[in-house]
Amino acid sequence: MRPNTYGADSHGLICGFHFGADHLGQQISVENALDFLNAETRPDGFVWLHFNLAHSATEKWLKNNLNLSDVYFDTLREPSRSTRVELDDGTLIAVVNDVHYDFGFEPSDISTLWISVSEKLLVSTRIHPLRSIDRLRDAVKRGAQVRSSVALLVHLMRDQGDVLAHIFRETTSRVDTIEDKLLAGRLEKKRAALGNSRRLLVRLSRLLAPEPAALFRLLKKPPAWIDEEDIEELNQSSEEFNVALSDMAALQERIKLLQEEIAGRVAETNNRTLFVLTVFTVLALPINMIAGLMGMNVGGIPLAENPEGFWIVVAIVISITAIAAWVFLRKDHD
Numbered sequence: 001m002r003p004n005t006y007g008a009d010s011h012g013l014i015c016g017f018h019f020g021a022d023h024l025g026q027q028i029s030v031e032n033a034l035d036f037l038n039a040e041t042r043p044d045g046f047v048w049l050h051f052n053l054a055h056s057a058t059e060k061w062l063k064n065n066l067n068l069s070d071v072y073f074d075t076l077r078e079p080s081r082s083t084r085v086e087l088d089d090g091t092l093i094a095v096v097n098d099v100h101y102d103f104g105f106e107p108s109d110i111s112t113l114w115i116s117v118s119e120k121l122l123v124s125t126r127i128h129p130l131r132s133i134d135r136l137r138d139a140v141k142r143g144a145q146v147r148s149s150v151a152l153l154v155h156l157m158r159d160q161g162d163v164l165a166h167i168f169r170e171t172t173s174r175v176d177t178i179e180d181k182l183l184a185g186r187l188e189k190k191r192a193a194l195g196n197s198r199r200l201l202v203r204l205s206r207l208l209a210p211e212p213a214a215l216f217r218l219l220k221k222p223p224a225w226i227d228e229e230d231i232e233e234l235n236q237s238s239e240e241f242n243v244a245l246s247d248m249a250a251l252q253e254r255i256k257l258l259q260e261e262i263a264g265r266v267a268e269t270n271n272r273t274l275f276v277l278t279v280f281t282v283l284a285l286p287i288n289m290i291a292g293l294m295g296m297n298v299g300g301i302p303l304a305e306n307p308e309g310f311w312i313v314v315a316i317v318i319s320i321t322a323i324a325a326w327v328f329l330r331k332d333h334d
Contacts, residue, residue, distance in 0.1 A: 012051045012058030015137055020045040023145035046149045048122045072116045090223045092117035098130040119225040122149040132160040150230040157237045164244050171197050198255045201248050279328050286320040
């Protein structure tokens with residue numbers, strides 16, 4: 001049987017591109033990529049290698065063949081996966097969270113992409129197929145021009161922002177539908193849908209929000225091989241991303257208010273039902289008490305020999321019930 005390579009080659013490589021002087025990406029194998037990186041002269045352009053960490057040989061091959069930072073391999077096993085871009089010995093280490101390719105609007109459909117960026121090499125690794133990195137790969141195949149490795153990272157962040165904006169629009173549409181039904185009085189069972197959307201937005205905000213301190217240090221003292229244009233685009237993409245996250249925070253607050261409105265209406269309905277049950281219980285209390293007293297098999301029961309005794313008891317019960325009903329209805333009206 002052929003071994004399962006999880007959509008990659010024997011080294012775990014999903015795709016590889018070489019960006020030359022024309023800024024266009026040409027597909028490249030790992031052997032040609034190593035020849036490019038180990039060349040004595042400094043060739044034009046850079047190489048992007050995208051690996052699948054689900055492949056058992058990937059991490060070992062990266063350690064043996066590419067001069068990657070130890071911090072990069074440490075981040076692969078860190079429990080904290082918040083989005084950040086850090087600088088380590090002239091190399092950018094980026095931890096980017098993205099949604100799965102088959103995203104189903106579930107909080108669990110979010111995974112991490114680890115990126116190492118240097119002047120001549122960009123390495124990206126992931127475990128699950130992710131939507132933004134696939135959009136970037138398709139754009140490169142269609143002929144997108146990328147000037148440098150940092151520009152490729154900026155392109156990825158913008159693709160991620162587009163995916164985030166799509167999720168925001170879809171979630172907003174769902175919330176609008178629920179709100180319209182709520183205002184129309186058709187409450188139905190929408191609290192679970194709102195809760196799921198809110199959990200999704202909270203998880204996206206927590207994982208996708210970039211750490212401002214790390215990004216600030218990078219933009220303040222960037223490596224010498226990063227030009228000013230790339231720094232400006234990185235800063236701009238970060239600002240656009242923060243705007244999208246602020247919109248998501250506003251949508252979270254809106255969902256919270258809708259949940260409170262639904263909870264209030266449900267509580268009001270429950271209180272009304274409980275009040276009606278209480279009224280019927282109290283109104284039936286005189287009947288039960290009198291029926292219990294008159295049903296005793298003992299001597300001395302009043303009106304037992306009176307031919308009109310039954311109707312007298314009925315009149316007494318009706319009178320007491322009417323007085324109790326008047327008291328409760330008056331309190332309810334107040």
